[in-house]
Amino acid sequence: xxxxxxxxxxxxxxxxxxxxxxxxxxxxxxxxxxxxxxxxxxxxxxxxxxxxxxxxxxxxxxxxxxxxxxxxxxxxxxxxxxxxxxxxxxxxxxxxxxxxxxxxxxxxxxxxxxxxxxxxxxxxxxxxxxxxxxxxxxxxxxxxxxxxxxxxxxxxxxxxxxxxxxxxxxxxxxxxxxxxxxxxxxxxxxxxxxxxxxxxxxxxxxxxxxxxxxxxxxxxxxxxxxxxxxxxxxxxxxxxxxxxxxxxxxxxxxxxxxxxxxxxxxxxxxxxxxxxxxxxxxxxxxxxxxxxxxxxxxxxxxxxxxxxxxxxxxxxxxxxxxxxxxxxxxxxxxxxxxxxxxxxxxxxxxxxxxxxxxxxxxxxxxxxxxxxxxxxxxxxxxxxxxxxxxxxxxxxxxxxxxxx
Amino acid sequence: xxxxxxxxxxxxxxxxxxxxxxxxxxxxxxxxxxxxxxxxxxxxxxxxxxxxxxxxxxxxxxxxxxxxxxxxxxxxxxxxxxxxxxxxxxxxxxxxxxxxxxxxxxxxxxxxxxxxxxxxxxxxxxxxxxxxxxxxxxxxxxxxxxxxxxxxxxxxxxxxxxxxxxxxxxxxxxxxxxxxxxxxxxxxxxxxxxxxxxxxxxxxxxxxxxxxxxxxxxxxxxxxxxxxxxxxxxxxxxxxxxxxxxxxxxxxxxxxx
Numbered sequence: 001x002x003x004x005x006x007x008x009x010x011x012x013x014x015x016x017x018x019x020x021x022x023x024x025x026x027x028x029x030x031x032x033x034x035x036x037x038x039x040x041x042x043x044x045x046x047x048x049x050x051x052x053x054x055x056x057x058x059x060x061x062x063x064x065x066x067x068x069x070x071x072x073x074x075x076x077x078x079x080x081x082x083x084x085x086x087x088x089x090x091x092x093x094x095x096x097x098x099x100x101x102x103x104x105x106x107x108x109x110x111x112x113x114x115x116x117x118x119x120x121x122x123x124x125x126x127x128x129x130x131x132x133x134x135x136x137x138x139x140x141x142x143x144x145x146x147x148x149x150x151x152x153x154x155x156x157x158x159x160x161x162x163x164x165x166x167x168x169x170x171x172x173x174x175x176x177x178x179x180x181x182x183x184x185x186x187x188x189x190x191x192x193x194x195x196x197x198x199x200x201x202x203x204x205x206x207x208x209x210x211x212x213x214x215x216x217x218x219x220x221x222x223x224x225x226x227x228x229x230x231x232x233x234x235x236x237x238x239x240x241x242x243x244x245x246x247x248x249x250x251x252x253x254x255x256x257x258x259x260x261x262x263x264x265x266x267x268x269x270x271x272x273x274x275x276x277x278x279x280x281x282x283x284x285x286x287x288x289x290x291x292x293x294x295x296x297x298x299x300x301x302x303x304x305x306x307x308x309x310x311x312x313x314x315x316x317x318x319x320x321x322x323x324x325x326x327x328x329x330x331x332x333x334x335x336x337x338x339x340x341x342x343x344x345x346x347x348x349x350x351x352x353x354x355x356x357x358x359x360x361x362x363x364x365x366x367x368x369x370x371x372x373x374x375x376x377x378x379x380x381x382x383x384x385x386x387x388x389x390x391x392x393x394x395x396x397x398x399x400x401x402x403x404x
Numbered sequence: 405x406x407x408x409x410x411x412x413x414x415x416x417x418x419x420x421x422x423x424x425x426x427x428x429x430x431x432x433x434x435x436x437x438x439x440x441x442x443x444x445x446x447x448x449x450x451x452x453x454x455x456x457x458x459x460x461x462x463x464x465x466x467x468x469x470x471x472x473x474x475x476x477x478x479x480x481x482x483x484x485x486x487x488x489x490x491x492x493x494x495x496x497x498x499x500x501x502x503x504x505x506x507x508x509x510x511x512x513x514x515x516x517x518x519x520x521x522x523x524x525x526x527x528x529x530x531x532x533x534x535x536x537x538x539x540x541x542x543x544x545x546x547x548x549x550x551x552x553x554x555x556x557x558x559x560x561x562x563x564x565x566x567x568x569x570x571x572x573x574x575x576x577x578x579x580x581x582x583x584x585x586x587x588x589x590x591x592x593x594x595x596x597x598x599x600x601x602x603x604x605x606x607x608x609x610x611x612x613x614x615x616x617x618x619x620x621x622x623x624x625x626x627x628x629x630x631x632x633x634x635x636x637x638x639x640x641x642x643x644x645x646x647x648x649x650x651x652x653x654x655x656x657x658x659x660x661x
Contacts, residue, residue, distance in 0.1 A: 025489050087659075094655070103515040130513045144655050206654045208496060208506050211519050255504065258523035298523055339453065339531035339632075369461055369485035403486035 023054040026065075026404060033397035035169075036377075043169065043395055044123070045072040050082075059089040065135075083135045093143040099135040102153060104202060104215060106251040106262040109330060109347070110309050112290045113215050113249035113266050116153060116200055118222040120162040124170045124390065126378055134159060147207045155198040158190040160242065161222040173389045182231070184239040188224055196220075212252040215266075221245040225272035227282030239282065243272045258297065262307075265291030277319040287314040305332040327352035328386075341366040349387060356382025356389075370403035429549030429565045433581075435588040437544050442617040444470040444647040447638040449480075451532050456631035461485075463530050466661055468651050474499045476541075477652035481661045488530075492657040495522075501545050510657040517654050526575040532634040533604060533625040535575065538595075546570060552580070557592060561585045576603070589618050602628055614643040 026049070033044035049068040055061065063085055069078040085098030102116040109129065111119070117133040125132060136159050143150040164170035174181075190196050200217035224240040231237050249266030271288040294307040307330040316324040333346045347360040362376035378395045382388025451463040464484040470477050475498045482491040490512040497505045505522040525537035547567035555564050562582040569576065577600050582592040590608060597603040610622035619641050626633040650656065 025486060027487075089659075094659075101515055105516075106518075128513065130515075142655070144650070144653070147653065149654060204654070206508070206517065211508075211517075253519045255506070255519065255521055258504075258521055260519055260521050296521065298521060298527075301527070336531075339528065341531065370487045372487070403489075 021055055021057065024051070024404070025054070026051040027401050028404075029399060029401040031397065031399045033395050035392075036394045036396055037392050042073065043393070044397065046070065047072065061087040061089070063087070081135070082131075092145070093141065096138075096140040096142075099137050100140065101130075101133045101135050102138065102140060103133070104213065104251075105249075105264050106211075106213070106253045107264045107292050107294065107309075108305065108307065108332065109349075110264075110292055110307065110328075112264045112292060112309075113213070113247075113251055115217060115219055115222070115245075115247065115266075116155070118159050118161045122162050122164050122168065122170065124164070126395075134162065147205055149202075149204045151202040151204070153198075153200045153202075155200075156194070157192050158196060158198060158220045158242070159222075160188075160190075160220075160224065163223075169393050170390070173384075182235060182237045184237060188240045188242065190220055190242050210252055210254045212250065214250045216248045217246070219245050219247065221271065225283055226274040228274055228278060229282045230278045243270075245269075245271060260294075260296040262294035262296070263292065264294075265289065273313065274321045275317075275319050276321050279319075284317060284320050286316070286320070288312070289314065302333060302335045306330070323353055325353075351382070351385040351387055354382055354385025354388055356380070356385035356387040358387040358390075372399075372401045372403075374399040374401070427551065427563070429551040429563075429567070430544060432551060432563045432565050432583055432588075433544045433547075433549050433567065436583055436590065437541060439588040440617055441471070441619075442615065442643040444468070444645060445619070445641065445643050446645065446647060447619075447641040450637045450639065451530065451534075452635040452637070453532055454633050454635070461531070463488075463532070468647055470647050470649070470652060472649075479652050479656060490660055492660065494652060494657055495540075496652075497540060499543075501543055505540070508654075508657065515658075517657050532636075533627045533632060534634060534636070537575070538606075538625070547579075554585075555582065557582055560587075560591065562591055587618060589620070597629075604628065612641070614641060617643045619643065 029048045029050070031044055031046045031048065033042065034040045035043050047070045051066050051068070053064045063083060065081065065083040067080050067082050069080070070076070071078065081099060083098075083100050085096050085100045088095045088097075103114055104116060105113040107114065109125070116138075117136050119132050120127070120134050121132070136155055137157055138153050138155045141152045164172070198217070198219045200215065200219065202213055202215040204213040205211065220242045221244075224242050227239045227241060229237045229239070246269045247266050249264070251262070251264035253260055253262040266289070268288040268290065270285045272283045272285055275282070275284050289312045290309075292307055292309045294305065296303070296305045298304070309328040309330070311326040313320060313322060313324050329350045329352065331346075331348050331350070334343065336343050343364045345362040345364070347362075349358045351357065357380070359379040359381065360376065362374060364372055364374045366372050375398055376396070378393075378397075380387050380390040380393055383391060446466075446468050449465040449467050451465070453461045453463070462484065463482070466481045466483060468479050475496055478495045478497075480493045482488040482493070492510045494508045495505050507520050507522045508517050509520055510517045522536075525540075526535050528535055529539060547569050550566045550568075552564045552566050555562055562584050564580060564582055566578055566580050568578045577596045577598055579596065580594045581590055583589065584591050589611060590606075592608065593606040594602055595604040595606070604625055604627050606623060606625045608620050608623050611618055611620045613619075619638065621638045621641060622635070624633055624635050
């Protein structure tokens with residue numbers, strides 16, 4: 001707590017010193033969620049102060065985004081820096097150095113070429129996407145030539161996806177009986193050294209006919225792979241380990257007949273998959289394809305968006321835990337009323353393999369400019385799969401947010 | 405010499421009469437469409453949305469326009485209200501008849517420039533009384549134009565032109581526009597709904613001339629059916645300052661002003 005107070009004090013001092021030129025923005029939000037299948041037990045009771053500070057002088061700009069999260073369930077204040085970076089602008093290129101969120105691709109709510117910033121999945125995929133993405137320490141270089149941009153990213157230190165704690169209601173279900181498992185985490189850390197850093201390159205074009213991106217990256221898989229071994233005493237040993245993950249991908253968006261058609265795909269080399277039967281190194285290495293096709297249109301004043309997503313493991317073997325093909329669809333419907341002060345939204349994921357789904361209806365009303373009340377629900381359907389496994393976690397929530 | 409003067413005067417009168425006789429609704433609208441608007445323009449735009457109870461909501465935008473010959477590019481940076489701060493919107497419109505605009509939006513929460521369809525031109529812009537189509541330059545060939553009469557408004561003689569859309573499903577059944585003679589600038593415009601009832605009235609309250617370019621600086625759109633109005637005010641207007649081509653790019657959408 002002392003460390004946090006010092007951080008807070010330093011932030012306030014810095015703000016006061018530079019106050020005349022700093023632009024302050026952000027929001028304050030209260031968020032209450034209750035589980036409908038658990039007699040209304042609260043699952044979230046949180047107050048957030050998200051503070052965004054901009055400072056610019058000449059061709060240099062600074063941006064700092066401290067976030068103060070007070071969790072009333074356990075009386076804990078978490079202070080973090082979502083982003084903290086400096087921009088240096090030149091005639092034809094820019095440099096961004098520091099902790100930053102880097103977003104690639106054309107997909108909505110699906111991560112295919114968008115692999116640069118890791119994710120915080122401690123509350124599954126329910127928070128806003130801005131809050132799911134973890135800022136990563138990076139140097140980003142952008143060179144501009146007309147409507148084209150060449151981007152290079154160097155990430156000196158690896159940061160993993162944040163997974164739910166084992167006791168969390170969002171902990172993914174295990175395929176093995178817990179009593180007979182030993183866990184070994186000694187290999188999970190990636191060393192902080194130059195040879196373990198990540199690099200990625202992207203070319204993007206935005207023009208009248210089409211927008212597209214092409215990328216290559218030499219990353220670490222943000223999610224650790226479970227290596228599964230049989231032990232002499234008939235119990236199971238699971239070791240978690242991150243592996244290198246090279247990938248190449250592309251995405252596009254184009255207007256066709258009044259609608260926007262989007263596509264995105266990536267080819268991952270030697271991705272590791274957990275097997276269902278024991279193997280010498282406890283894992284299977286396979287190339288893997290992940291792609292999406294999307295369609296956005298305005299029908300009678302409603303914005304409608306569909307996406308079909310497929311994951312495909314090449315050279316598939318039957319004992320791999322994942323399916324050879326995993327198919328998912330998303331559907332988004334939004335409409336504004338009362339001069340954009342009332343917004344209805346329905347977003348859903350549908351897992352075709354397991355016939356499971358996540359349904360997310362939401363209604364948002366602006367009490368005044370920048371002062372919004374949201375009522376919504378997260379409804380899980382099915383018994384298994386990415387969404388069906390959380391069938392007991394149906395939730396209703398209210399959020400009150402004031403932007404300043 | 406006197407004879408020559410009389411002949412010249414007569415020729416001028418006859419020529420002027422012939423020109424006046426030749427003027428048509430289409431010609432008036434084409435003159436408005438082709439009126440010089442400068443090579444580029446920057447301005448701070450304030451939109452005040454006022455409902456029937458007098459409650460006011462304010463939107464502030466910084467905008468940049470540039471004429472690229474056969475196309476016009478526009479970029480808008482949203483300043484207020486706070487929940488849209490740093491959002492930007494870019495539009496490329498084309499002179500070519502029938503070619504749709506290209507549009508992109510940058511949402512800071514998503515940190516991504518997203519292409520959007522320009523198909524929803526009948527949607528209202530930021531909750532105001534202006535639709536996206538009202539804010540753009542509608543091509544004269546999209547409508548059939550009829551010169552109704554000439555009429556004086558605020559001491560200025562105007563052509564009154566009725567424009568009926570060729571497209572059956574268009575949001576207005578017709579519009580009637582008062583266009584100031586010789587200046588080729590709209591003074592007032594009435595929009596009629598599908599039932600041919602008056603829906604909205606646009607009134608130009610103030611315009612200025614900068615470097616020989618007339619710029620409308622204050623206008624009011626009044627929805628007479630809901631008694632809601634939007635006052636649009638341009639401040640810090642600058643014309644022909646040499647705005648860089650690079651202003652209208654993905655880089656600037658992400659970077660902001």
